Amino acid sequence: MVRADPGGGGVPLSDHTSEAPRPEDAPEPPKVPTYAQQGTQQHAPNPWQQGSPQAQAQAPALSRLRPAKPATIRSATLYCVLATALLSALLLGDGLGLNLLIVAAPAVLAAYFAAQAAGRRLRPWTAVWAVGGLALLVVPALRDAGWPTFLAVVSAVALGSLALHGSRGWLGVFLGSLGLFSSIAEGLAWGGRGVRERMAGSRGRLGTAFRTTAVAAVLLIVFGALFASADAAFADVLGNLIPDVSLGDSPWRVFLFVVGLVGALAAAYTAAAPVRWDGIAVRPGRARGRLEWALPLIVLNLLFAAFIAIQLTVLLGGYDKVMAETDLSYSQYARQGFWQLLWATLLTLLVIALALRWAPRGRSSDRTLVRSVLGALCLLTLIVVASALRRMDLYVDAYGLTRLRISVAAVELWLGVVLVLIMAAGAFGARLLPRAVAASAAVAVLAFGLISPDALVAEQNVQRYRNDHSIDIAYLRGLSADAVPALDTLPEPLRSCALMDIERSLRDSDDPWYATSWGEARARDILSKRSSNDLAQACRASRTGNGGGDSDRDETYDPYDPY
Template identity: 30%
Template sequence: MSPLPSSPEPSATVPGWPPLPWVRAPRKTLAASLALGVFAEVLLDRASWGLGFPLVVAALVGALAWLGGREGWQRARPNAWLLAPLGLVSVFVAVRDSSWLLVLNVLTAAVLLMLLAHFWAAGRVERLGLTGYVSVFFSSAARILIYPPTLARDGVDLRGLKTHSRLLGALSRGLLLTLPVLLVFGLLLGSADGVFSSTLGRLLSFDLDLGTVVSRGIGVAFSACVAAGVLGHALRRRATKELGDAEVASATPRLGFIEALMLIFAVNALFFVFAAFQVAYLFIGDASSPVPGYSFAEYARQGFFELVVVSALTLALVMALTRWTRRETRVAQTVFRAGTSLMVVLTLIILASAMRRLALYEDAFGYTLLRLYTHVFMGALGAALAWRAVTLWWKPERFAVGAFITALASVLVLNFLNPEDFIVRRNLEQAAHTHSLDVRMLTYLSADSVPALVDGVSSLGEVSAGSVTDLLEEHQDRLSQRETVPEWNLSRLLARRALLRTGAWSAPVNP
C-alpha cells in the first residue's frame, strides 16, 4: 500500500485575489474540519443542548492537539491552563438547564477557544493588556473566516484529480450502468416474494426530504468552516509579532504629578464623606427601617445602579491615572500609590453599600435572576478593584490577567451556585414566614429549580402550594419528552427523579 502523497506546497497568489495565509498540513486539517463539521451537526442539531456540546469542544481540542503534534503541544503548554476553564464551562452546558447559564457558558467557551487558537503556537495570555483580550477575541474571530478557502485551496489537489480522470470517469459510467439494472431486478424480485419485498423496504426506508438534506448540509458546512477557522488560526505560521508575544509597552506619561494628585485628593475627600454616611446608616445604624421621606423600597433601590457605575468608573480612573501620570521620583511614586490605593478602599466601601442596599431589597421582596447575577457581578467588580490595589504596588502589568481570571471565576461561581435552585429555596423560606410568593417569577425558571420546588411545596400555604403544584405539572409535561444522548442534561435528569419521588402523577416521566 503506497503512502499518502505529501501535502502540496502553498500555491502562488493569483493577481487580483486577496493573499491567503499558509496552513500546516492542509489536507489533514481539511479532513479533520469536515469530520468535526459532521460530528457537530449530529450532536448539536437538537431541540436542546446537553452532553453533545462538551463532546464537540473536546473533539475540537483533540483535533488541534493531534494536528499540532508534540512540538505544537510544547509551544502551547504555557497557555494550556485555558483548557481547565474551557472544559468546566463546556461540561456545565450538560449540567445546568438555565437558558441564562447556557448563553453565558457558550459565550465563555467561544472566548476561551479564540484565546487558545491565538496563543497555541506562541505568546503568553498574561502579557495582554486589558483591551488586548477584546482585540484578540474579535481579531481571531475575523481572521478565522479566511482559513476555510485556504484549506480548500491547499487541501484539494486538482492536478491529482486530472491525473486520475480516466479512473473517475470509468467509475462514474459503471455507477450509471449498475443502478438501473439493480432497480429493475429489485422490483421484479420484490414482486415475486412478499417477505423479501418488506425486508428490502425496511432496509431502504429513509427520508430524502429536500429541506432536511439542505438544512443538514448547511449545518455541516457551517460547523466545518468554524472548525477549519479555529484549527487553521491555531496552526498558522507567525510572520510578524502579534498581541501577547511581548509585554504591553508603557505609555508616555502626559499628566503632571501635581494635577493628578489634586484629582486624587479631591475624589478621595468626596468618597470619604459619602462612605461615612453609608457606614453610619447601613452598617452601624438601623438599616431595617426606612430613611425619613423614603419608603423602604425606594431607599433600597434608589442610587443602586449609580453606585455600581461610580465603582466601575473609579476602576477606569485609577487605571488611566496609573498609565498617564508622570512619577519621576520614588517619593512621588509612593504618594501616588498611597492615594490611589485609598481611592480603591473607599470605592470598595461604596460598592459594599450598593450590595447592602440590594440585600435589603431582596430580604423584603425576594430574589430574582437579575438580582442574583448583579450580586455576582458586584463581587467580581470588588475583586477586580482589590486586585488593582495590589498591582499598584506589585507587578502592575499583571492586572489584566487578574481581571480576566476574575471574570472566569464569576462564571464558574454562578454555575456551581445553581442560581435557580438558590432563588427558589430562599424565596420559599421567606414565603413560609410572610405567606407571600411571587409565583409569576417562578414560571420563568428551568428544570434547575424543580428539585427545590418539590422539596419546598409542602411548607407553603394552600394558595401558594396550589400554584406551585400547577407549575410542577407544567415541568412534568415538558420533561416527559424523550431525550437523545446528545441532549442529556444532569439537571433535567435530577428534575425527573424529583418528580418521580413525589408520586403525584400517574403519567410516566422519562428518567
C-alpha cells in the same frame, strides 16, 4: 568563468573565452556601465518609498502582527475538522448539553495537530485558557437554564481564542478573545488548498476510502435493523444512541455542518499562524504634573470617605432616622441605592484606567504617589461594593430573589475581585494583571453556572415563604427545570401551581440524551411521581394558580425588575 572588472563588477564569460593577451590590433571592447556589469541587476530605489518614512516605520509592526502563511494542512487536522463538522450536524440540532463537549473534542485535536506542525509549544497560560474553555462547556451539560448556558458558551469561545493566540497585554487579551473570527476566511482557503492538493495526487485512494465507507455503512444499517427488530431492548438502546435526523430539518443540519467546519478550520489556522495582537503598540498618555494629576483623585477619595462614613452610621443602627428624613421605605431605600453604587463602581474602574494613563512616572517618588492615591481609591471603592451588596440583600429580603437581581449582584461581586487584583498589581507588579482579570471573569462565569442561579432563586423564595408567607408563584413558574428540587418542597397547592408549567414543558420535550442536562434529568425523576393532571387539578382548586392568595403584589409590579 567570471573575470574581475576594474569598475568592481564581474562580467560572465563563456567557457570558450581565452585568457591569452589580445593582439595589439584587436579592437578595444566597448566600455559598459558598472551597473550593467553586475551579475544581478540592481534597481534604483523607489522615490515614493523615500518620501513616505511613516509607511516604512509601520512595516515592521505589521510584519510582526501578521504571521507567515502556514504549511499545507496535515491529514490529521483535516480529518479532525471533518469530524467536527459531522458531529455538529448530527448532535447540535436537538439542543445543547453534553454534545458541546463531544463536538469540541475533535476541534481541539485539529488545533493541536496544526500547532504541532507549525512548531508551537504548549505554554502554561495556553493550557489554562484551554482547560478553562472546556470546563465552561460542562455548564450546558449540568444546567437546564438558558442564560447561564449562553454566558458559558460565549466565554468558552473567548478562552479558546485566547489559548490559540497567547496574548498578554490589555489590548492583546481583548482582541485575542475575539481574534478567532479574523481567521475564518484564511482558514477556509487554507483547508481548500489542502483538499485540492490531496485530491490531485490520490484519486485512487479517495475512491477506495469512499467504497470502504459505503460498504461499512450498508452493513451497519442492514444488520442493525435486523437486530433492532429481533430485540426490543436493543432497539431502544440503538434509538437512544443514534441521532434522529429527518429530511425536514436538513437545512438546519447543513447550516450546523458549515458552522462546525468553519469554526474548526478557523481554530486550526489560528493555532498554526496566530495573529500577534500584542504587536499593536498603544502610546502611553502624556505624564501630568503631580498636583494636576493627584488633586482631582484626592478630592474624589474624600467624597468616597464621606459617603462611607454615612453608610457606616446607617449600618450601625441609623436606618429609622434615614427613613424618616427621606420618606422612603426600607426596601425603597435599598433599591434606590444599589444601581447608583453599581454605576459608581464601574466609573471608578474607568477613572483608575485613565489615571494610570496620565500618571506621573519620572521618579520613584512619583510611583509611590500613584500607588498611594489609587490604592486608597481602590480600598474605598471596595467598601462601596460591600455597601451595594448589602443594599441588594435588603432588597431581596423585601421583594425576593430574581434572575436579574442575582445577575447584577454577581457582576458587582466580580468588580470587587477586579479591584483586589488592581491593588495586588500595584503592590507586586502589573505584568499579569490583564490575564488575571480575564481569568477571574472566566471563573466567575463558571461559578455562576455551577451554582445554578435558577435553583438559588427558587430556594430563596421558598425560604422567604416559610418566614413570612409571601411568594410570587407567577414568577417562579417561569423558571427552568433547575428550580424543581426547591419548588417541590412547597406545600400544596403552591407546589402544583409552581411545577405545572415546568412539567408541561418537560413532557412536551423529547430531547435525546446528548442534548439533555443533568438538571433536566433530575427534574424528570422528581415530577414522575405525579401526573400532569394531578398538578393541574390541585392548582385549579386554589386561588394561587390565578396569581392571588399568597402572591406578593410588590414583586409582580416591581418596575425596576421586569424579569
